[in-house]
Amino acid sequence: MSDLDQLTQSLARNLKRLRAERGFTLDALAARSGVSRGMIIQIEQARTNPSVGTTVKIADALGVSITALLDYEQGPHVRLVPADQAVRMWSTPAGSSTRLLVDAAKPGPLELWAWLLAPGDRSESDPHPEGTAELLHVTAGTLTLVVDSVEHLVPAGTSAAFEAHLPHSYRNDGADPVELTMAVSVPPPT
Known part of the structure; x- marks a missing residue:
């Protein structure tokens, strides 16, 4: 198989x-x-x-x-996810990609992502459920974060937090790749 x-x-x-x-x-x-x-x-x-x-x-x-x-093994206290087991969820011909590095399921999903956004590339995100928060830290380049139609420049070394139930997107308007780490916290269903 x-x-x-x-x-x-x-x-x-x-x-x-x-x-x-x-x-x-x-x-x-x-x-x-x-x-x-x-x-x-x-x-x-x-x-x-x-x-x-x-x-x-x-x-x-x-x-x-x-x-x-996707059926990842969940250990009782500590779960290690080797780099080769991170799940690539999105990629573009320009070289942009996202990898889900690790997650925790309780009380609501909490995910840690690695992003690479090639020059000129973008990713649109559908709004998440009310109460969802995203935290990100840019480690290289300058990210253009658009939340609810408002652009925010996030240069390397800068972090951002926002309510992800609003329409949002990530864009690289620069000449260098943008690298960032993102955490997404989704509230448990009611």
Whole structure:
């Protein structure tokens, strides 16, 4: 079985389990996530590989991290994630990418990400659930962070925090790559 097939099977198994644990019907999860009932059925039957955006919407609606949907081993107190096991979630032909480095599931998902944003590249993010916070620290270059249509320049050595339920995007308008570390905290579902 290929890695992609294993990922598809894990996603299907975990989505079914997490939806059942929360008592969500297909219609309820579709309404909470903004993902169609048909797409959720296809994912649960391992008949499709959803986009990163779709996976994030479902994880947010379930109140779990992406890795909880992808079946990462969870140790009782300490979990080490070697660099080669970080999950690449997004990349562009220009060389931009994101890697989910590590996460914690309780009380709500908390994720740590590494970003590389190539010159001229950008990433748009759908608004996350109310109460979601993002923290970021730029280690190289200057990031243009756009939150609720307002641009903020974040140069190397600078950190930012914002409410991620607002529309937001990340842009590199400079000539050098932007590198940053980001933490995302999503509140547990109510």
